[in-house]
Amino acid sequence: MQEELLIQKIRRLPPEKAAEVEDFVDFLFYRNDDPQLVKAAAKISESAFRKAWDNPEDAEYDRL
16 A cells, blocks of 8 residues: 555654655645645755755755
């Protein structure tokens, strides 16, 4: 079952990463309900995603 596999993966994450997953899931859940909430969730997520976006490996994709 896909749901159980996802739950198992989340349980293996360190607490700070699990918190990021929770923030993202909240964002997905509420993004269509309240535009201001969408902006707030995106702002909160920036710091979590900055590490993934701003790195030398990602820079290669930016140049495509």
